[in-house]
Amino acid sequence: MFNIVIFGAPGSGKGTQSERIIKEYGLHHISTGEVLRDHIARGTELGKIADSYISKGQLIPDELMIRVLAHYLEEHPEEIKEGVIFDGFPRTIPQAEALSELLERHNTKVHAVVGLEVDEEELVRRMILRGKDSGRADDNPETIKKRLDVYHKSTAPLRDYYTGKGQYHAIDGNGDLDRIFADIRASLDKARM
Numbered sequence: 001m002f003n004i005v006i007f008g009a010p011g012s013g014k015g016t017q018s019e020r021i022i023k024e025y026g027l028h029h030i031s032t033g034e035v036l037r038d039h040i041a042r043g044t045e046l047g048k049i050a051d052s053y054i055s056k057g058q059l060i061p062d063e064l065m066i067r068v069l070a071h072y073l074e075e076h077p078e079e080i081k082e083g084v085i086f087d088g089f090p091r092t093i094p095q096a097e098a099l100s101e102l103l104e105r106h107n108t109k110v111h112a113v114v115g116l117e118v119d120e121e122e123l124v125r126r127m128i129l130r131g132k133d134s135g136r137a138d139d140n141p142e143t144i145k146k147r148l149d150v151y152h153k154s155t156a157p158l159r160d161y162y163t164g165k166g167q168y169h170a171i172d173g174n175g176d177l178d179r180i181f182a183d184i185r186a187s188l189d190k191a192r193m
């Protein structure tokens with residue numbers, strides 16, 4: 001099993017690069033944002049709660065988010081067998097600790113954290129552009145600002161957390177998509193050895 005966390009600010013290209021990583025390494029993609037958006041689209045109880053946070057650019061509370069992920073892993077034993085790429089999780093230190101515990105229960109661990117590091121101006125530009133195509137309700141200037149504030153306050157500390165564990169691989173996420181992916185592949189191939 002080979003488990004990766006793809007990490008970075010909103011708009012850093014986690015979804016785009018995840019697609020390439022999945023193809024190359026045959027991993028199962030878990031995007032907690034997509035799991036939540038699916039619940040919102042289906043109008044579930046969780047979807048209603050999630051929407052009230054997502055539309056304000058806030059994080060879903062840790063306890064709930066951890067339960068959602070634990071449930072997802074329990075429900076998809078076959079899909080996660082070869083390894084998982086976690087996209088959008090963890091977003092806080094308690095979530096990172098919970099992820100280690102959850103993976104331990106499945107007799108595995110996080111093997112590498114790929115951190116996409118992108119300049120702030122570029123992040124905003126990409127999210128506004130994405131909002132035009134995807135129609136994502138949280139890709140509007142006001143919510144984008146809030147999401148970046150939340151990222152700096154709650155999520156960015158995970159960089160030091162995973163660096164301390166020797167798991168963090170910094171990737172320059174600005175510029176050409178092929179070059180970014182080549183850098184990711186070089187880091188992951190080293191981490192797999």
Ligand code: AMP
Nearest residue numbers: 032033053054058059060065088089091
């Ligand atoms: P994303 O698609 O990863 O950008 O996530 C969109 C939104 O879903 C975020 O702005 C949060 O409101 C919520 N969300 C996704 N993943 C998490 C998480 N791990 N913890 C808390 N909230 C999350």
